Amino acid sequence: MTEKCNVLILGAGAAGMMCAIRAGQRGRSVIVIDHAKAPGEKIRISGGGRCNFTNIYAGPKNYLSSNPHFAKSALARYTPSDFIALVGKHRIPWHEKTLGQLFCDDSAKDIIRMLLAEMQAVGAKLRLQTEIASVDAVPTGGFRVSTSSGVIETDSLVLATGGKSIPKMGATGFAYRIAEQFGLGMIETRPGLVPLTLEPTQLEKLAALSGVAVPAEISHGKTSFREALLFTHRGLSGPSILQISSYWKEGDSIRLRLEPELDVAEHLKAAKKVNGRQSAQTALSEILPKRLAQHLVERASISTHLADLSDKALNALAAHAQDWQIKPSGSEGYRTAEVTLGGVDTSHLDSRSMQAKTVPGLYFIGECVDVTGWLGGYNFQWAWASGYAAGESV
Template sequence: MPPRDVVIIGAGAAGLMCAIEAGKRGRSVTLIEHAKAPGEKIRISGGGRCNFTNMHATPENFLSQNRHFAKSALKRYTQWDFIDWVNRHGIAWHEKTLGQLFCDHSAKDIIAALLSDLRKAGGELRLSTSVTGVERKGEGFAVTLSDGSTLDTASLVIASGGKSIPKMGATGFGYEVARQFGLGLVETRPGLVPLTFDPDTLTRFKPLAGVAVDGAACHGKTRFEEAMLFTHRGLSGPAILQISSYWREGEEIRLHIRPDLDFFALLRAARQHNGRQAIQTALAEHIPKRLAQMLVEEAGLAGNLADQSDKKLQAFTDRLAAWPLTPTGSEGYRTAEVTLGGVDTASLDSRTLQARTAPGLFFIGEVVDVTGWLGGYNFQWAWSSGWCAGQVA
């Protein structure tokens, strides 16, 4: 095969963006994807409508050992740049909540537009093709493919993602390449993932399976206010997925049930209006009945509202604002939306995403130790990092 200017491994959001940008510069580009179709995470995201970016994306919405690393890429290719791209392709979209932007019709619209741009840029896409080996060859690289052929390339871009959702083919390939070329790695773990609990806690939670409530999940000084969902394994929902990226095994989280309400004032008023009412009945006017009953039982409150002193009501409502729970684990990479950790940013140039000690080798997207919040932030990192590498690869 003739040598290529750029070979990109991984046809997800970051890889497709990088291939388009490199191709627009006149570079010969081959994009390698082991799956049968490109952009599979794009296709399934946002319930099939792709939460493609967030209007509020800033470096503060990302986790990394170096919290400054993402600034350059996010500044050079912003959410507004990608929104312009979406508009130019005539893809209708809407804001759902908290700045999260979704396609009106289908995530497939994003994939189709990316593939159209790839064709216009002259990029080659090879599907159902795995990489079995990568070696340094002169100033470039030799990439061995699953069909036994070898591609020589001046620039090699690793956009293979992390370990999340292995049933879609996720592997640690990118980390192996980084290790092979002497780059540092930050410990990887599942992120944006439901949390699980010990059998005793799950027994207590069993009546709550399927119950959802608005609330806040807190870990240290970090706090996310969104919906929470009790499951037969533990806790899920947006607020829990967000806090999971900050939580470590053995640590405590705190739940604040309905932070928009002053439960102490509400229960005092209910006591004055109808003191013979059961406390869980008054509480169930504001939160799901099963949750109200369990919270009252766990607090050991007996009798009606009239039997509860201000001191008891205050202690109870204080617990609603800081309910301590200690998860025993998470559902793991099987359901995690992203992988935390990855290629150490100290090994990469923040402007180009090129390896400092291996010229011509780039790492972009989820494989890098940059992980966004839930709500389109990880796609924005993919677009931004892919765009930056595409300017120089």
């Protein structure tokens, strides 16, 4: 038996559920299907289980895309304030951490429950543990989708199946295959918001620093981020590294400026005046983790007291901390990447509706589209905004 609906959404994540809610509010009959056992799995694990559900500063400047203007329309029409109002309606307590990042006070599951309640209120049906066998266009209009639980015919088909990041959560490139099936272009995909790795020789030199964290400004070209840096047994991680990873390309170097709020050279010179008998390592340890201070002094081949070091030598030592060039060998890949860069080419989509320009009724939203946000709630805001935009049109 063939089931029919106005809107069929593939993917019960953030974007898919938001699209279902808005389409249902407009009186459309909606079915959402997903192969997972539970909806919103990425929501559940995000933010350490508390879901960094938006960022109050979210705007087009916080997103990477081959067309930086594409995201403007959706982001302007569904803003962080709109989502905060929805959270408030459901009386979910939340707090702001740093840099405009908003988190649930209690659990990310509060956001999932909120979305499910909104879907239920508009009569949207949710089918989990459902596999998709085939997607075909119907000659008279609409689409026919064969699933493990039967055939569904729909006027509008929305792809909200995400990207390739975190495959253990069930991520696949399904949306990309459907885009190519219907002749839409693709921007090459790669892992984003991901730890960077170092080649074995570099790793060996930095082995003693594994587990050390420090405030840092990480730069690639003209782009830089000031957040924590973490040295790991594979290479470099922490928020600042995840941010810069979306801009970094293989073969490029990045610049590390440790303790960017401080002038390390001036600190060393001041320490020399106060107590020239102390070692450079001791002076550095006042502002940097001890293991890191030791590493930097060894790199600079310094073993004398501060009194024996010229200002030029102190400047050179400071440069090891605040002008440190490192060339990563790669990244940890999709296994630990928070997002997927690239995806469905935005030039093939209408920016107001997210509909394919050449295939009426076919929509792509969320992570599968070539729009990728910074770390800190920006990708969820894109999911809400793109889902809402499609829901307005389907």
